[in-house]
Amino acid sequence: MTDQGAPQGRQFTDEELQDLVASTDSGAREPSSRPVALLITGLALVWSLFQLWIAQPQLWFAEYLPVLNSSQTRPLHLTFAILLAFLAYPAFKKSPRDRVPYADWALAAIGGGAAFYVFAFSEQLALTARSGLPTEAQVIIGAIGIVALLEASRRALGPALTIVGSLFLLYAYLGQGWLIPELIEHEGLSFTGLINAQWLDTAGVFGIPLGVSTAFVFLFVLFGSLLDKAGAGNYFIKLAFAGLGHLRGGPAKAAVVGSAMTGLISGSSIANVVTTGTFTIPLMKRVGFTSEQAGSVEVASSVNGQIMPPVMGAAAFLMVEFIGISYVEVIKHAFIPAVISYIALVYIVHLEALKKDMPALGQAKSFGGMILKFFIGFAIAGAAFTALIYGVGALKSAAPGMTGPIMMAALLAIYVFLVSVAAKRPDLEQDDPNAEEIKLPTVGEVYATGLHYVLPIVVLVWFLMVERQSPAKSAFYATSLMLFIIITQRPLKAMFRGQGGKLAEEFAGGFRDLVDGLIAGARNMIGIGVATAAAGIIVATVTKTPIGTELAGLVEQLSGGILILMLVLVGVFSLILGMGLPTTANYIVVSSLMASVVVSLGAQEGLIVPLIAAHLFVFYFGIMADVTPPVGLASFAAAAVSGGDPIKTGFTAFFYSLRTVALPFLFIFNPTLILYGVDLGTTAGILQAAFVFVTATIAMLLFAAATQGYFLAKSRIHESAALLLVAFTLFVPNVWLDLVQPRFAAIPPAQLEQALEAADEGDRLRLKIQGPDFNTGGTAETTLVLDVSGATIEERMQASGLMLVPEGDVVKLDEPMFGTKTAETLADFDFYADEPVQIAEILSPQKRMPAEVFYIPAALLLGGVVMLQRRRQTKPAF
Incomplete structure (x- = not known):
């Protein structure tokens, strides 16, 4: 089915789509010269190996090689990022892609050399520049390094971060001028002081953001890249289609769940759109979604992958450093908003299917039955994981010295068993969504073919949540298992299938997959590496000038001291910045400037806003920038797949994402939604968390129904308003209680x-x-x-x-x-x-009386809406 009268964009070929992803995520240059191509891939491979080397927790090499500290690893990390940025990203759209111009070689050498200088002379810098006595040569090298970094940022990420970084440098240097408001004026830093603070010291370019990129983010991106190269991405998509494809509007529901799962292995919303969208978007169009709607569903689900624990992208690790809490705490606070956001998106898709009376692909199945099966599976998995925790605890008590070897042996045995199960079934092939007849797989056919891909994710969650290890160490262990899996899964399958003669060939294939995964992981890190380094310019400016402390006054003046208006201004500010910045850089900039402002202005109104709530608020609006026109890169990528209009796709995706816009405001006024103050170590805390989850899910579903104009039947305006009121009451009942009984x-x-x-x-x-x-x-x-x-x-x-x-x-x-x-x-x-x-x-x-008392009138109002709509209902609600 095609759109009637809608403007159709050009549908891109697979090669053009991959080029679109490469140009934004990993660099679009493909040199025809084999030595140059080998140099670029070799640099990427060495970067990945270097990151694995500095991440491994057992320093067995310390007596042979020096152990590098953070002031040495960060410059080396940036050296690789700058070298690859100039070699892999063309300067302009019309620049040659089949060769590296001489100017780019020069820029790579100069920029990489300036970063490497900070590593090579770290001890000398500690005695001179970092003690306040930089030499003239150091200042010149630092100035060159900053210019090269900003140019690398422009190539890898577009002009926005380069412009923002340059403006902050000018502000720090000049301090005063006709464009600088009096409130944030200062005397201005000397040129030497500016370069010292930004490049030679450890708090600017080489500060916390780059440190997080070096220590945590690279490993998680590499982990995802290896999972994808092993075949996990296709497995997750097939599993989602097997479970949901048979439902009314099933391809769209599968797109949502598939994107949630692939969000674990892709830190890029654009790559997620193209990876899952090439299969899901054509199928959505076949059951009745317009090109723009199909693209919008894919955009909304792919972008939300960045807020889905346990892997939430670079911003989550930055929260750990900026707020000073553990990564487990960040996951705890982010869990409920992320999950209910995805549940609501599945429901929005279901409502669209009901409104258009869409058919199912194949024999239709019950949506309610699917939900029941999901919760049963979730309960079984939770019970199994709990039993594992107690079992390992008992083992530690009985044989503490043997726990590690026994667990490793058990993990190896489980892995070999799961691969043997997978070997009994044919490997999953990529389906053609444009085939005349679509035969959807069943869960029974799919689930056993890739259960071994779940093991590294379980290891990651185990070390993060149970062992309470650092994100870096947890990611290292999970990535190490992934390295083992990617090399051994192919030969093991050959052995179990009785194809012993192919063992050497399959080992070679596994090794190629490993090398390709290591190279892809490093190339996907180029943009993040230069983004975190360039964003360090903003962080240093905030700490060295009055802008960080005085911005609260400026925002207070603009908002008139009204907290809700101030939150809207912060949200709009995040969206505008995010139109040109990647999520990570946007989060660094806005959180550095605004997170403390939200907390302080909330305090002035008597509302105590937790710092984590303020940071999540900024983070949520930052990811929305990938959706929002006129830039919305994910929307343009989806339109390239669907052939729809990119601007219309962006606006439709924003409409589908209203729940993601509403959530940050809600947990600012009711921090219980992010489980703030809820102790999950007690039975009472777990019960409270379960109650919050159920209530918030119901509220979010009602919010989705209200914004879609459809519940049991097409809603009238007063019914949608009533549903919004019920949802608001379930989310923040304390607002009504404050009106009745002062706190x-x-x-x-x-x-x-x-x-x-x-x-x-x-x-x-x-x-x-x-x-x-x-x-x-x-x-x-x-x-x-x-x-x-x-x-x-x-x-x-x-x-x-x-x-x-x-x-x-x-x-x-x-x-x-x-x-x-x-x-x-x-x-x-x-x-x-x-x-x-x-x-x-x-x-x-x-x-005071419990705020939950207001659930009673909300339930009565909801009952009234149900009664009104039941009279007009013509098809089942689920």
Whole structure:
């Protein structure tokens, strides 16, 4: 079925699609000269081997070779990225792709040399530049390095990050000018100071973002590349189609689930669109989706792959460093929003199928039955994983010294068994979605052919979640298993199939797959490597200039101090930046500038916003930029596959992604949605998490139904409004409760000690603090949260960190105790100005009815909508 009267774009060939992915992810240059081609692939291969070498946790080589520290590994990482950026990415669209021009050789040598200089002379830099005494030669090399990095960024990522980085450099250098608002003016850094801070020091280009890319991100990208090269990508897509393809609108549902699974192995939304979309989009069009709708479903599901734990792309590892929490905590907070977002997208697709009365491919099956089977499978997998945890715990108690070898032997035995099972079935082939007759596989035919691909993912989750190892070590172990699998799976299958004569040939094929996977992983890292390095320019500028501290005031002025308006401004800012920046760079820029602003402005309104919620807010809007026109690269890639109009595809995909836009606002106002404050180590915490998950899922499904204008039947405007109201109530019932019963009772400042004494241990008092701002001199206000701890009033006062100076009814504050949380929160107040810093108000929590009481009227309203729509319902809802 084709679109009637819709403008049709050109449908690209497979070669053109692969070129599209290469030009954005791995470099489009393919030199005709064999030595040059071998040099590029050789550099990529050596980069992957270097990253595996520095990642392995057992330093057995320490007595033979020096162990590199982060100030040495980061420059080497960037050296590879810059060299490959100039060799693999043409300067312009019309630049030659079959050869490397002399200018590019020169730029690669200069840029790579400037980065390598930081490695080779790291000890000398520590004694000179990093001690504040850079030499003239060092400054020249640093300036050349920055220019080369910005050009490499332009080639690999487009002009946006180069422009943003250049503007931040100009701002840091000039400090003042007619384009710089007075609020963020400063004296300007000297040229030497600027280059020292940005290139020669360890806090600029070679700071935390590049460190995360070096230590964590490369291994995860390599892990995904090896999984894909082994055949896991095709396996996941086939499995999704086997389970969902038979449903009404099944290809679209399979596209959503397949993209969620391939999101584990692809950090690129564009590669995800092209990889899964070449098969799913034609099939979606066959059952009745328009070209734009088919492309939009693929875009919405592929982009969401970046928020799906346990692998969430580079931004998740940056959160670990920026916020100072473990990776397991990031996964915990991201889990519910990601899962309910995907469930809602499956439901949106189902509603589209109902609205258009789409047929199923083959014999139709029950959507409700599929959901039931999914939950049964999820429960069985959860029970098996729990049993494994207890089993390993018992083994550690019985034979602690033998646990490691026994587990490795068991893993090897399971792997060999699963490969033997897979060998009994033919290898999965790529299907032709344009074939006249489509025969969908069954789950029974598919699932056993690739169960061994799940083992590295289980190992990754095990070390992350159970052993609580670092992301780098966990990824190393999972990647090591993947290296073993990719070499051995082909010869093992040949052996089990009785094809002993092919063992040498299959070993050679496995080795080629390994080399190809290592090369592809490194080439996929070029953009991320230069992006994290260039984004370090912004991070250093934020720390060296007033922009980081004063931007809160600027945003507050623009938003009038209204938190919801400020959040909208931050979201729009992320979208605009993200139109040209990759997700990782966008997250670094906006979180550096805005995350603390969200927290501080929330505190001024009495709303305590967890820092992780602010970072996730920025992250969610950053990924939306891949969808949003006019740039939306994933939408253009999907349109290239579908032959639809890219702008229309982008707007439709944005409409399908409204749930992803709404979620960040919801968990800012109700952090329980990201399991903030929920202890999963207790039964009560697990039950609370399950309740939150079920409630949020229902709310998100109702939100999807409201935005799609279809529930049990086509919705009228008042019915859609009612569904939105019910969804809002289920998501944030505390908003209604705050209107009925205030959360806090106001207490005069002079009664602080009495309030502390009367509070129960574990309670939280909120103090509104007013006083002169250290940076602007104007009056500032914030909310300080005091956790009541200690048995006596003296202990509680000491734990608070406050130094009180009571004067009648006024309670002035002296500078808080150094090193306390209070001192950190009040760091921007000037305690030595003429105007005192004082407590304006004390808010003590009141006992209130549960917020869940508002679920009752919400359920009644939902029942009313169901009754109205049942009268018009003409087909089953599921």
